[in-house]
Amino acid sequence: MAEVELTTEQADSLRRELVSERSHLEAMLKLSKDGARPVGLSEPIGRLTRMDAIQQQQMTKATRAGHERRLRLIESALNAYDAGDYGLCRECEEPVGYRRLQARPEAPFCLECQSQREST
Numbered sequence: 001m002a003e004v005e006l007t008t009e010q011a012d013s014l015r016r017e018l019v020s021e022r023s024h025l026e027a028m029l030k031l032s033k034d035g036a037r038p039v040g041l042s043e044p045i046g047r048l049t050r051m052d053a054i055q056q057q058q059m060t061k062a063t064r065a066g067h068e069r070r071l072r073l074i075e076s077a078l079n080a081y082d083a084g085d086y087g088l089c090r091e092c093e094e095p096v097g098y099r100r101l102q103a104r105p106e107a108p109f110c111l112e113c114q115s116q117r118e119s120t
């Protein structure tokens with residue numbers, strides 16, 4: 001199923017999406033910075049709360065890792081936009097498709113290449 005290339009309007013609106021998602025993620029990462037630091041042994045909290053704190057900290061770390069990964073994809077999508085090849089699959093260079101990019105504007109691969117990568 002061949003996708004068509006993005007129109008200028010589509011590319012523009014996806015770029016706006018990317019830019020606002022980037023600042024959103026940057027703000028989230030800033031906010032969660034403190035939550036991700038190791039729980040100090042000297043912190044005056046009880047045993048149960050310490051376990052809660054560690055669990056919380058691990059969750060925060062996992063969330064942050066997800067945000068950081070997404071942020072990197074967004075950065076590279078914006079670089080691709082500047083280079084004039086945004087919306088093209090980085091594997092097969094076919095258009096990724098507007099519908100897919102609407103759901104995930106940072107998607108670096110077309111659906112076909114993405115599912116191939118996931119199955120290997």
Ligand SMILES: [Zn+2]
Nearest residue numbers: 089092110113
């Ligand atoms: Zn592809």
